[in-house]
Amino acid sequence: MTCGEKEAGRMKTVVSSVQAKELDQYAIEEMKMPSLILMERAALAVVDALEKKAETLKCVLVVCGTGNNGADGVAVGRILHLKGYDVNVCCLGEEQRYSPELRQQLEIAKKYCVSLVNNPSWNEYTTIVDAIFGVGLSRNVTGFYLEAIKQINQTFARKVAVDVPSGLCSDSGRILGHAVRADETVTFAFLKKGLCLYPGCEWAGETCVADIGIYERKNETPEAYTHAVEWQDVRCLLPKRAENGNKGSFGKVLFLAGSRQMAGAAYLCASACLRSGAGMVKIHTAQENREILQTLLPEALLSTYAEGQADFQMLKEDLEWCDVVAAGPGLGQGPQECSLLQFLLENCAKPLVLDADALNLFGKNPHWAKKLPKTCVFTPHLMEMSRMTGKTLEEIQREPFHSADEFAKRHQVICVLKDARTVIAVPDGRSWVNLSGNSGMATAGSGDVLTGITAALLAVGEDPAHMAALAVYLHGCAGDVACGRKGDRSMTAQDIIGALPEVFKRGVDKNGEKQSNKGIYIAGRDCAKF
Numbered sequence: 001m002t003c004g005e006k007e008a009g010r011m012k013t014v015v016s017s018v019q020a021k022e023l024d025q026y027a028i029e030e031m032k033m034p035s036l037i038l039m040e041r042a043a044l045a046v047v048d049a050l051e052k053k054a055e056t057l058k059c060v061l062v063v064c065g066t067g068n069n070g071a072d073g074v075a076v077g078r079i080l081h082l083k084g085y086d087v088n089v090c091c092l093g094e095e096q097r098y099s100p101e102l103r104q105q106l107e108i109a110k111k112y113c114v115s116l117v118n119n120p121s122w123n124e125y126t127t128i129v130d131a132i133f134g135v136g137l138s139r140n141v142t143g144f145y146l147e148a149i150k151q152i153n154q155t156f157a158r159k160v161a162v163d164v165p166s167g168l169c170s171d172s173g174r175i176l177g178h179a180v181r182a183d184e185t186v187t188f189a190f191l192k193k194g195l196c197l198y199p200g201c202e203w204a205g206e207t208c209v210a211d212i213g214i215y216e217r218k219n220e221t222p223e224a225y226t227h228a229v230e231w232q233d234v235r236c237l238l239p240k241r242a243e244n245g246n247k248g249s250f251g252k253v254l255f256l257a258g259s260r261q262m263a264g265a266a267y268l269c270a271s272a273c274l275r276s277g278a279g280m281v282k283i284h285t286a287q288e289n290r291e292i293l294q295t296l297l298p299e300a301l302l303s304t305y306a307e308g309q310a311d312f313q314m315l316k317e318d319l320e321w322c323d324v325v326a327a328g329p330g331l332g333q334g335p336q337e338c339s340l341l342q343f344l345l346e347n348c349a350k351p352l353v354l355d356a357d358a359l360n361l362f363g364k365n366p367h368w369a370k371k372l373p374k375t376c377v378f379t380p381h382l383m384e385m386s387r388m389t390g391k392t393l394e395e396i397q398r399e400p401f402h403s404a405d406e407f408a409k410r411h412q413v414i415c416v417l418k419d420a421r422t423v424i425a426v427p428d429g430r431s432w433v434n435l436s437g438n439s440g441m442a443t444a445g446s447g448d449v450l451t452g453i454t455a456a457l458l459a460v461g462e463d464p465a466h467m468a469a470l471a472v473y474l475h476g477c478a479g480d481v482a483c484g485r486k487g488d489r490s491m492t493a494q495d496i497i498g499a500l501p502e503v504f505k506r507g508v509d510k511n512g513e514k515q516s517n518k519g520i521y522i523a524g525r526d527c528a529k530f
């Protein structure tokens, strides 16, 4: 998109710091938009956000760094001053380091008699605007910058960050030494990766994306940027249900799940799958689970095996019957489960979701990589990813996009790297970050529910990557609904399943669609209307 209008189903673009700078330059050099006009729009967007809580603007301090983030800050100070607010602007750093735009903004500000201060009394202000560093932060914060950030954080003032909270790495969301703990962040043109990941998204507070006239390059390919699914994308991405369809045409899903004593995982994934639109579900599971699964989920078909008597012929027939396979939840990692999974991989050409114990077994049998079918979705959490790759948890968490992308490309699979902010990567280079969900979803069985939703959508969707990203998003939305009903402490995986009907109903019902919010995005809360 190049016009600022968001196409339905197009999803929100998320950029790295390098991409943000390239797109600034593209707007300036190719689109001939003067840098100072972009800056003026950026500053006006910040002032707009500030004025939404005008009662906090009694006495405002704008703290500026030496780059263009600081230049934005000086423009904010000038606009506030001209609107009659009591505002002081404080520039940190040596004058010889000032960017040309900052010099220009200061020249204008002086002409308009904006109050410039050197040593502010930090506690005097009701609002502090943080314009020290934006996407140009390149190393740990030290010296007087560090002192200023500490001073800002210890005040009771409302803190509004310009583009990115200063001290936050806009790519990883990590804190580079120390960062401003913002109440709100007004970020320009696109969401930044670091504002989507933890801890960055917490430090940014409520995050707005402001349109300032910078758009994607014309004819850009989908893999150029990371995306985030939003509520308004759901109706477009969710495969339509044919009026004249039957249970066979809405997807037949086979689960290899649930060892002895692990019936629950099999129940949760199969139940979530049925609640996500699958026409028929069959569970290939340990014999001991038959009665409990039949009682809990009479809609599911069952084929069971006795201990030490894996029935490969029956599994082969089940594989022929289904459209999609999902393996792993509660499966166990014993020799019998290992040989069942190996047989499955050797005899399955259908779309496959691998989760939980299937991932652990995959980690122990790296030669299985050659047996994977063409469409394969891996859904590891950090620990499972660590077991499969040998990377430490810290390494994976530090660079989730890189870890997921590397894994996806190496095995030619869709990698859903589950965390508080799940990252999805595809071998063709496309990637997504998920913004729905809440901490209540860190509960036993929540991953099994995702496996069920993913399998159901894979059975009917055209693009498996879109289906994986959509499944993760809807899983998070259902988690948000469950959280609204039961609270983040008390909600369980079954509550997430219980919330799916409402999510799917609203996903297709025009009247239930969330109102467009004029480009203002509130991080992690875009299905708060539930």
Ligand SMILES: NC(=O)C1=CN([C@@H]2O[C@H](COP(=O)(O)OP(=O)(O)OC[C@H]3O[C@@H](n4cnc5c(N)ncnc54)[C@H](O)[C@@H]3O)[C@@H](O)[C@H]2O)[C@@H](O)CC1
Binding pocket: 024, 035, 036, 038, 039, 042, 065, 066, 067, 068, 069, 070, 072, 097, 099, 132, 133, 134, 135, 136, 137, 138, 139, 140, 141, 142, 145, 162, 163, 164, 188
């Ligand atoms: N026309 C444009 O180029 C636009 C720029 N915009 C703003 O410009 C920002 C990017 O500007 P810049 O690229 O100048 O970068 P920043 O203003 O984010 O910071 C870069 C400056 O800080 C210094 N620096 C980096 N890390 C440091 C550290 N740890 N300690 C001390 N100094 C450090 C750099 O040497 C450089 O002088 C965006 O975040 C956005 O706020 C927006 O106004 C949109 C338009």
Ligand SMILES: [K+]
Binding pocket: 069, 130, 131, 132, 133, 134, 161, 162, 163, 164, 165, 166
């Ligand atoms: K900033």
